[in-house]
Amino acid sequence: MKIRGRAWKFGDSIDTDVILPGKYLTLTEPKELAQHAMEGIDSEFSRRVQPGDIIVAGRNFGCGSSREHAPLALKHAGVGAVVAKSFARIFFRNAVNIGLPVVICPEAYEAVEQGDQLEVDLEGGVLRDLTKGVELKFTPLPSFLLEILSSGGLIPYLKSKLGVRDAL
Amino acid sequence: MARSCRRSVSPGEYVEASVDLAMFHELTGPLTLKVLRKLGSDKPWDREKLVIVLDHQVPADTVKTAELHKELRIYARRWGIPYFYDVGRHGIAHQLLVEEGFVQPGMLIVGADSHTCTAGALGAFATGVGSTDMAAVVATGKIWLRVPESMKIMVDGELPKGVYAKDVVLHVIGEIGADGATYMAVEFHGSTIESMSISDRLTICNMAVEMGAKTGMVNPDARTLEYLRSIGCELRYPVLRSDDNAHYAEELHIDASKLEPVVACPHRVDNVKAVAEVEGTPVDQVFIGSCTNGRIEDLRVAAKILKGRKVAEGTRLIVIPASQRVLKEALREELIDIFVDAGGVVCNPNCGPCLGGHMGVLADGEVAISTSNRNFIGRMGSPKSEVYLASPATAAASAVEGRITDPRRYLP
Ligand code: SF4
Numbered sequence: 004m005k006i007r008g009r010a011w012k013f014g015d016s017i018d019t020d021v022i023l024p025g026k027y028l029t030l031t032e033p034k035e036l037a038q039h040a041m042e043g044i045d046s047e048f049s050r051r052v053q054p055g056d057i058i059v060a061g062r063n064f065g066c067g068s069s070r071e072h073a074p075l076a077l078k079h080a081g082v083g084a085v086v087a088k089s090f091a092r093i094f095f096r097n098a099v100n101i102g103l104p105v106v107i108c109p110e111a112y113e114a115v116e117q118g119d120q121l122e123v124d125l126e127g128g129v130l131r132d133l134t135k136g137v138e139l140k141f142t143p144l145p146s147f148l149l150e151i152l153s154s155g156g157l158i159p160y161l162k163s164k165l166g167v168r169d170a171l
Numbered sequence: 172m173a174r175s176c177r178r179s180v181s182p183g184e185y186v187e188a189s190v191d192l193a194m195f196h197e198l199t200g201p202l203t204l205k206v207l208r209k210l211g212s213d214k215p216w217d218r219e220k221l222v223i224v225l226d227h228q229v230p231a232d233t234v235k236t237a238e239l240h241k242e243l244r245i246y247a248r249r250w251g252i253p254y255f256y257d258v259g260r261h262g263i264a265h266q267l268l269v270e271e272g273f274v275q276p277g278m279l280i281v282g283a284d285s286h287t288c289t290a291g292a293l294g295a296f297a298t299g300v301g302s303t304d305m306a307a308v309v310a311t312g313k314i315w316l317r318v319p320e321s322m323k324i325m326v327d328g329e330l331p332k333g334v335y336a337k338d339v340v341l342h343v344i345g346e347i348g349a350d351g352a353t354y355m356a357v358e359f360h361g362s363t364i365e366s367m368s369i370s371d372r373l374t375i376c377n378m379a380v381e382m383g384a385k386t387g388m389v390n391p392d393a394r395t396l397e398y399l400r401s402i403g404c405e406l407r408y409p410v411l412r413s414d415d416n417a418h419y420a421e422e423l424h425i426d427a428s429k430l431e432p433v434v435a436c437p438h439r440v441d442n443v444k445a446v447a448e449v450e451g452t453p454v455d456q457v458f459i460g461s462c463t464n465g466r467i468e469d470l471r472v473a474a475k476i477l478k479g480r481k482v483a484e485g486t487r488l489i490v491i492p493a494s495q496r497v498l499k500e501a502l503r504e505e506l507i508d509i510f511v512d513a514g515g516v517v518c519n520p521n522c523g524p525c526l527g528g529h530m531g532v533l534a535d536g537e538v539a540i541s542t543s544n545r546n547f548i549g550r551m552g553s554p555k556s557e558v559y560l561a562s563p564a565t566a567a568a569s570a571v572e573g574r575i576t577d578p579r580r581y582l583p
Contacts, residue, residue, distance in 0.1 A: 016349055016350070016439065018545075018547045018548075019547075020527075020545070020547040020548065020550050021547065021548055021549070024527070024549050024554070025527045025528065025549075026528075028227075028526075029198070029228075029233065029236055029239060030235075031202055031205060043547075043548055043554055044548075062350055063349055063350035063383065066349055067285065067545060068284075068526075069199065069284055069285040069287075069299040069300060070198070070199070070301070071199070071202055071301035071302040072202070074301075089350060089353060090353075091353065091383055092353060092383060092384075092385055093299055093301060093380075096300060096301060096304060097301035097303065097304070100301060100303035100304055101301075101303055145185065147185070156303065157303050157304070157307060158206055158303060158306070161307065162209075162210065162211075
């Protein structure tokens with residue numbers, strides 16, 4: 004799986020209240036959630052982000068609550084992947100489960116600048132900064148997590164395993 | 172975890188484990204059900220092992236919330252879920268699970284809420300997950316987990332006057348950072364923890380997630396078993412304790428006798444400072460409640476300080492007991508009188524302003540001191556507000572003075 008897009012840089016400890024403020028937790032429609040993605044730190048983000056764009060952040064991205072609304076908002080706003088020095092545990096799980104690729108690559112934050120064109124190769128474990136011509140390596144996720152991601156999330160993955168057809 | 176997988180496991184491994192108890196509430200439940208319907212059926216794998224709680228915005232504050240409540244109510248009725256806690260029987264889920272006897276040592280508990288780790292105070296392995304994970308649990312009773320490394324936090328010595336469990340856990344977070352225990356199971360050991368009440372242990376384990384941990388745990392001991400007996404809970408799982416020669420990825424030692432009252436300053440839980448450093452900071456609002464510090468023991472401490480005193484002019488005090496049971500006990504002990512006489516507002520049990528939901532959200536530029544567990548930007552309302560986290564004693568003393576105050580001056 005390869006993802007291409009522009010880099011959006013955020014710092015350390017970007018928490019779930021910043022990614023999707025608590026007052027929107029009563030929303031369940033991904034489209035509505037998407038309109039408030041990253042609102043706590045950048046109210047323009049959801050309007051300006053383009054499909055495939057990649058968030059590059061510091062340590063402990065997604066710390067805080069278990070709200071799946073947070074990765075959902077990012078995914079439906081168009082974010083193609085989140086690359087960070089490290090992730091909070093629940094956010095990491097949630098992101099994989101809903102099919103938002105997450106990449107742990109500690110060097111990316113220093114190497115990449117806002118707006119750079121990036122390409123992430125999930126299976127190959129390579130992050131390319133096409134603007135700078137730099138290549139960074141990272142450890143790919145275990146294969147069953149990659150399988151979940153390439154299926155589009157845990158549910159499509161389980162569905163294909165269980166042989167459930169798209170009746171709903 | 173080994174018990175739930177029926178074999179021995181080692182850190183770093185990915186395993187499939189059987190869940191003993193699952194919980195979701197009105198903010199995470201509807202999303203879970205939506206995911207389940209995509210899978211074809213929202214039938215729970217075992218209706219006796221599912222607890223559904225309305226706790227975040229209770230009673231409903233908006234039509235939208237009312238719809239969420241209604242959806243879970245219909246779901247519970249449709250599948251005959253025996254443990255559905257509707258408005259009136261409710262309480263904050265993490266408190267309710269404990270006081271209703273759902274939590275026992277040795278269980279694997281999964282909740283669609285990050286503070287599910289609270290239950291580790293009774294020796295359960297309890298962890299928070301998102302809605303898709305929860306949907307897979309509700310459908311299959313199983314969950315994929317990465318076996319965590321363990322971290323040992325030893326707290327020894329007697330706590331000085333005015334220093335409480337909340338100060339201990341904030342101190343730990345300040346020391347190791349908000350990601351200091353990411354992915355790990357944190358075990359709390361030592362004489363201080365052993366002599367703590369169950370309530371205090373719950374406060375400590377509640378905040379394990381604020382260090383990034385998968386769960387926080389206290390080894391079950393005589394006090395744990397005595398507590399479970401007192402609430403009429405029959406043990407159904409083997410009481411597991413960590414091995415004496417267990418290997419820990421990291422260890423931290425804390426001398427409790429050297430601690431002082433602390434606060435976590437805006438906007439990070441690990442931005443911990445001694446109360447003395449920020450004393451005098453004016454506060455618009457004081458919130459005493461939440462799954463961290465909304466128990467009867469917490470209200471007693473606050474009431475002791477507020478008794479016969481008034482909340483400072485220009486400052487609002489909001490007290491929210493964590494459950495209907497806590498509320499009833501607080502009424503019986505006449506603590507509610509003390510709060511109201513002091514000029515405080517007492518709301519019915521629920522999460523209230525802790526997550527900026529309702530019952531006292533903050534306006535632009537306002538400052539609050541709160542006994543809850545998060546002070547992220549906008550957590551309790553406006554993104555331009557500020558939140559300090561503290562113990563119930565520090566919060567109560569600050570209500571009296573209208574600014575951040577060292578509680579030791581108000582204690583005998
Ligand atoms: S009291 Fe606050 S932290 Fe606890 S469950 Fe409610 S919203 Fe979450």
